[in-house]
Amino acid sequence: MKQNALTNIINKNSDWHEVVYPQRKNKLLKYFLVLFILMLTIFFVKVSNAIPPLIIDIPVIHGYMSFNGFVDLLIIVFWAVSIYKSIRFYFNFVKDRKSWIANNLAYMIDTLKLYDEDYFEVIKEDRVVKEKRIVRVIRISYNESEKYIYVRIMRDGDRFTKEATNLDENLEATLGMELETTNITVNYVEYTFLKYKDERINLASEISKSNGSDEIRITGNISYELHKVVHSLVVGGTGSGKSFFILGKIVSYLNLSPQADLRIVDPKKADLSLLRFVTGFEEKVATEANQICKMLREVVELMERRYSEYFDNVSAFGKTYRDFNLPVVIVIFDEFSAFMHSVDKKIAKEALDYVFQIVMKGRQAGVMIEILMQRPSADDLPTNIRAQMGFKAGLGAMDSIGYNMIFDTNNVEYKTVTEKGGGYIQLDGIHTAPVYFETPYIDKDFDFIAEIEKLMKNQQMADISHVAGVEYENTI
Structure with missing residues (x-):
């Protein structure tokens, strides 16, 4: 009974095909082919014999050929071509009926x-x-x-x-x-x-393809909608390509419509902290412990305001921040482990409490966090926070313990990562297990700061135009 039930599972979808082993040989088709060739031969012989003898010589190279000889030659050519076409049709017919997938699986x-x-x-x-x-x-x-x-x-x-x-x-x-x-x-x-090897995309070309959605493309085959895959954990050591990957994601976030509201936390004062010199980011980059806690608190307060303003009655049932055209707010927290180890326990607990509130309540209000770490550590990032991460990626060479901490699974056989920017990724609702991927290709001449400044300036111009339009409407 169980076997019949399982067969029904396959038959529910006609696209599923069961592999037959041992493969059945259809001898009837072979017999039909032989019979067809025999009948074809008899037909051409009868046609040849039916032609009356004519004493006509046809000039050919270096001599003459009788008319009947010429006709017989044509008949032989037509016979040979017909036989060839018949055999070819037979093998193509048999090949089409037997999928190469089925043949290979039967061989296995x-x-x-x-x-x-x-x-x-x-x-x-x-x-x-x-x-x-x-x-x-x-x-x-x-x-x-x-x-x-x-x-x-x-x-x-x-x-x-x-x-x-x-x-x-x-x-x-x-x-x-x-x-x-x-x-x-x-x-x-x-x-x-x-079916086809995943392609490494070019970041510059992807930026030009903005279509008004919140889709973030990672590779040729891997993409996700930001409102469905919220909160991110990216782990990668020195030389793994993590920094360029995050800068690329920042550019992608700023290219969204409406543009993402980004907050940068960089306790080590590395590359991300330099964004404070970009117009529009002056007050959105935190490097000191007190600044970091203040920024996290302000983001939590913003999240609570959104709930009280937009989700305070039954009309908001089933809606998200996108239904109100609100920009997504993303906190990019670099060197999370370093921060937790460099501050006293009181500040660490305060920051962790804010992070917990964001990951637990931020989805509907469009408030998200992206945590970056050099090494995976269950002590620094508690399980109740890690479990809420919809986007998980581990870049560079890593042992199985590290992968298991990121993806919470130990039944995957990870391959050695040798390519810079290569690693494993798992997205909620898309992957059931981590898969290998390579981060977008970034040309060495690509200027991140210039691109970010351009995107921020474009948004400021759009905001000015919007305000001017509203003021004009109010004067009518």
Whole structure:
């Protein structure tokens, strides 16, 4: 009964195809091809014999050819072409009916012996002999979309149930594709493969593609809507590409419509602190402990004001900050661990309380936080805060303990990261497990400060135009 139920799961969606093993050979088609070729040959022979002999010589190179000989030559050519076309049509027909995915998966079943055999007594030539037959086969189905191939290994309670969770490397080699995610359920294990290698995007070209949405694109295949994936945790040591990644995200945030309201916390007074010299950021960068706590408190107060002004009656049911065209407020907190270790416990507790309020209540009001760390540490970032992070990324080489702290999972086999800007990422609602990615490519001549100044200036001009328009309307 369980097997029938699992079969029904596959059949509910006609796009899922079950791999047949051993593959059935359709001998009828071969017999039909042979019969067709034979009939075609007889037809051309009869046509040749039906032509009356004519004593006509046709001039050819260095001599003459009889008319009948010329006709016979044409018949032979037509016969050969017809036979060739028939055979080619047959093989194309057979190839189309047998998906390469099904063929490769059947080959994997065969080479890994993912089937059980038993002996049966049969009568051959008046003798009882034992014949080996396949009695049980691992059940595999697949589905193909524009970007992905999905493979499900059914868990029927037999010896293949355990095998189902350990076939990731074999499937990668069999399909020649990179594994994106693995989803383990009671009834099956689903592997998702990228049909095409993910592309590293160019930050400069992405900036020019602003379309008024709050979509943030990370790679060719990975993007997310900011209002759905709130709060971020980015971990990466020196040389991992973390700084450029964050600067790139800042540019993307400022390119949103309405433009994001950013607050920068940089207790080490590194690159991010220099944004205080950019027009519009003068009062939005904090480096000292008292400034940092003040900024966090002000953000929490802003969040509470939004709730009291926009979400204080039943008409706001199911709405978010986007329904009121409010800009998202994002606190970018660099060197979080360094800050927690460099201040006294009272200040650390105060800051942590503000961070906790933001991650717990900020989603609907459009108030978010992005925490940056060099090394993952459960002591510095409590689980109740880490669990609320919708965007998690670990950049650069890292051991499994570090990855497990970021992503709260220990059943992923991480590959060694050698590319600068490479790492693993997991987005709520998009990934069920961390996947490898590479941060957007940034040209060495790209001027972050100039780009940020331009975006801030554009917003100021838009604000001035809006105010002028309102004042003009009021005079009418």
